[in-house]
Amino acid sequence: MTESGNPSQPANVNEYNSSHIQVFKGREAIRRRPGMYIGSTSERGLHQMVFQVVSYAVDEHLAGHADTIDVTITADGGVRVADNGRGLPVEVEESTGKPAVERELTELSFGPKPHTGYSVSGGINGLGLCVVNALSSRLTVEVHRDGHRWTQAYEKGTPITPLTRHEETGNHGTAITFMPDTGIFETTHYSFATLSQRLQELAFLNDGLAISLTDERPERPARYHHTDGLRAYVAHLNPYPPSLVHSPAIAFESENQDETISVQVAMQWNTWSPGEFRSFSNSTRTHEGGAHEEGFRTALTDLVNDYARRQQLLSAHAENITVKAIHEGLTAVVSVKLAHPVFEGSTRTRLSNPEADLYVQEVVRKHLADWLDDHPDEAVAIIRHILNAST
Template identity: 80%
Template sequence: MTESGNPSQPANVNEYTGIHIQVLEDREAIRRRPGMYIGSIGERGLHQLVYQVVSYAVDEHLAGHADVIDVTITADGGIRVADNGRGLPVPAEEPTGKSAVELELTELSFGSRPRSRYGVCGGLSGLGLSVVNALSSRLTVEVHRDGHRWTQEYEKGTPVTALTRHEETDEHGTTIAFLPDADIFETTRYSFATLSERLQELAFLNQGLAISLTDERPVHYHHADGLRAYVTHLNPYPPSLVHSPAIGFESENEDETIFVQVAMQWNTRSPGELRSFANSTRTHEGGAHEQGFRTALTDLVNDYARRQGQLSADDEDITAEAIHESLTAVVSVKLTHPVFEGSTKTRLSNPEANAYIQKVVRQHLTHWLDHNPNEAAAIIRHILNASTGHRKQ
């Protein structure tokens, strides 16, 4: 793969010589332009790494040498894929002198391999395990073949140990464990549901193949930052955020009968989402607390925009739709005497919740906007752009 020199300086045709050509090794090329090989550095590309390794194991099944594939999300967030196929070849290959395992894990291969007539497309156009290796902070391969167990370790696509022969064994198969590189991917958290759906598809499509999926990640929930952490969880892509961190505030009335918590953050990626809760129960149909939040936010944003000169006296008010577009917010109220509509408790009816949350939002959000003028200006600009888009529709 080649890449031109400094893109900021246009090349003079008469001066364009071999010195201007930068030749990238496979590993460096993959790490510099990961999207060219896996299509995305988001969740889709992250899961493609798993599919590529699994595709090798499925090929072994199609060739008649494997009937079990075990996929594990390890406790550290990595992936381990084990099959009972023949095992990757271990003898050294001429003229490189490298083992076939190392060649498979370090060199791009655009051609087909003699595995089966119906090779599985792992989403990487058959480019090989080297892509997975190059985009992993570490990778370990374990092969049971030729009467022994063999292992080799890699870091960011580069071998850090030689292929090592261990104890004798009559087992056969390959296990590849890797940890995606957090410096490359937007997220390194695998979705059990996403992997489960694809692996079940492969089991349907390949009769007789047994595939398992195990999640070893410990489950422990503790969020000292409360609802702000919740909003951060719902907005996982930092480049899309209009402001950071999320806005958060809470308040309790004098009678100690209503306690309100709010967190909110605008972004450019999602259409917006408001999640509301009453006494820790999700109110899917909203109700008084949601209505109070929406009313106060709409009034406050218009007042603030006019006060700051971002909206003139002759301009129409910004609509609630534009203000709530791409806003992720969580509203939680706890009441001594909550009143719900219906037995499923999906809509809150307490009128005092509406009034009190309006008071809290106006007081605390105004304070935040006044004390964070740069972030506040960015939010208003974002909302005004959304408002313009709505008027054009």
């Protein structure tokens, strides 16, 4: 609009120049556009803050350095996430003059941490702990490492104390306590049920990892540690009371020679439900499916049809059993871990790595074929259940 207020008169294009362009970086960019980093400022984004910190702790487990994660909703409404991993590095970097932990909490870091193998934080966003720090009114990091306890405090992503060394300790790990900024989030009330569901899911997906959740608002403890992994997850997803076609659940896992992709599968047919299928990549639920789901369905369909014909349960001239019939009553979980997962889709929850399709097919064809041959009675029961579903 011109000075005269007449919108029909064109603005002077010379008045728009480089000085009008604002470029926001780091903390400022995150606080101005939080939805770009955590999805939303609603309850979903609020819980994503917790999951982002937890994902770093899970990375430590995947790298072989942690077996316990304790999550606490504090009495004042904040969250504390503690692990017994290596502890964030505290040495001062010569190039910046800052402790490494401070850089981790103040600079965006895309993708997985180096030398941790498969990475949860390299999943859908993988933007680093600095996002949580920037969107918190206050955050405290406590590190047990190098023989001492170390602490540093932040407000809205800015350090307000230097990294301070305290008493000697033989412990190791990291604890991050943060309070979400009420000026950014629509609500700062955490749902115990929402956190509990995701943490239990992570315990199912990561063998040997114990995760606890405590709510101090009133106190309400929960602890998840599933030594039976995905087989236990399938039992959890099955309808109750179960009406199983076979027991126990079929379960197998494999990792390629280069250690760049691993696959875990558990599956069980029952007669009481239309079926439940869940897939994950790097412990992140892939709601939109993707390459690993396609590989599983392709291999499973081919195997079932081949076995049914070999056992003369399906005539040579009959049409193939459909994917829909095969999945009727099937509870299955497929979990892949990749060194470099690629996500697509409207919500970035579709895995697009073609190697996931090929490797899942290879693993399912080998291990499921062996299971069917080694368990002929259960295999025939499964095929008959599927054939009944197709009629």
